[in-house]
Amino acid sequence: MAKADASLQVTTNQETGEALLAGMGELHLEITVYRIEEEQNIKVQVSPPIVVYREGLESNNSGRAFEGKSPNRHNRFFIEVEPLSNEVTEALRDGHFGDGTVRDKDSKATGDKFAEFGMSKDLMRKIYAIHGTNVLVNDTKGIQGLHETRELIIEAFNEVCKKGPVAEEPVTGMMVRVVDAKLHEDAIHRGPAQTIPAVRNAIKGAMIRGRTVIMEPMQKAFVSVPNDWLGQVTREVTNRRGIIEDMPSEGEVTTVVGVLPIAETFGFSNDIRAASQGRAVWNTENLGFEKLPEHLFDKVVGEIRTRKGLKPEPYGEAYYAE
Numbered sequence: 001m002a003k004a005d006a007s008l009q010v011t012t013n014q015e016t017g018e019a020l021l022a023g024m025g026e027l028h029l030e031i032t033v034y035r036i037e038e039e040q041n042i043k044v045q046v047s048p049p050i051v052v053y054r055e056g057l058e059s060n061n062s063g064r065a066f067e068g069k070s071p072n073r074h075n076r077f078f079i080e081v082e083p084l085s086n087e088v089t090e091a092l093r094d095g096h097f098g099d100g101t102v103r104d105k106d107s108k109a110t111g112d113k114f115a116e117f118g119m120s121k122d123l124m125r126k127i128y129a130i131h132g133t134n135v136l137v138n139d140t141k142g143i144q145g146l147h148e149t150r151e152l153i154i155e156a157f158n159e160v161c162k163k164g165p166v167a168e169e170p171v172t173g174m175m176v177r178v179v180d181a182k183l184h185e186d187a188i189h190r191g192p193a194q195t196i197p198a199v200r201n202a203i204k205g206a207m208i209r210g211r212t213v214i215m216e217p218m219q220k221a222f223v224s225v226p227n228d229w230l231g232q233v234t235r236e237v238t239n240r241r242g243i244i245e246d247m248p249s250e251g252e253v254t255t256v257v258g259v260l261p262i263a264e265t266f267g268f269s270n271d272i273r274a275a276s277q278g279r280a281v282w283n284t285e286n287l288g289f290e291k292l293p294e295h296l297f298d299k300v301v302g303e304i305r306t307r308k309g310l311k312p313e314p315y316g317e318a319y320y321a322e
Contacts, residue, residue, distance in 0.1 A: 001032060008032060022052075025219065025262065025284060027269050051263045053304065054172040054215040054289050055164030057083040057207060065179050066209055067321065068202025070194035074184035077153075077195075079202035080177045081210050084135065088117045089173040092133040101129045101154055123177075129154045131161040132172065139177040146181055149195045153178065156199035165204035166212045166314045167304040172289065176203055205320030214300055215289035217262040223272060223282040224255045232275035240264035241293075259287060263300075 002010045009022040023029045065078040111125030128136040136157045164171045184190050225233045237258040246257040272280050302312040
């Protein structure tokens, strides 16, 4: 089914054997499950749907590098993080710069591409890796032995991109700069077990210092409804933290155009049918991610962390400096 429908993604949890079905919204997933049960005659158990958020940066901490220490205390990495502009983030999302480790012979060309978007050509030519919409740059000068730990630094960077420090959600729109490092002269003391935790803690600590925010997925909804039921439909949209952008009318029918957080759309189809006595016709389109309102931050982070079996409050800056 995922091969036939490009907007459907299926991944399997190797530990539990669960299949995770990701789609364009509650209705899309409901229809897919219905087809699995009715057309394929496969009975499935379904958990309540979840929304995947993103972690992003509100401000940079340039000039205030965060120090990450290896477990043996012989290696230290100094990291700064900063948010990327929306333009660069979109270009990364579209695959304009590629993805994965950037080889030395390609770094010059990649840096020049970033310069087209107003970023420093000299800095971006020192790029190590791209992960989704995040970038890792080596901004150090003449550190002995750093090149030997390059792959380990990239591995730690990739780990943080997959699981951010606040809610272990994927990270978006971030540039990580390694600005300094103090490495043990003996390679045996700067292996994976030392380098990866040190870099991982430095990036996470720098993110907490730069203030990590939660980005929530948004949808644009178009609901066409006869004018007699217009009030009930607009109430359904606004009650779900929705913002009505436009209400063009044509004869007896008005289309309500609104922006809704996907987290608030569960049960929306049933409620819209009830509010309009089944006369509303509606569809949605994906709008990307927007910052979660400040007053909901603690509640949403607590819910995500509890669901993942973590303690409700994220760790502070001091935890990653130890």
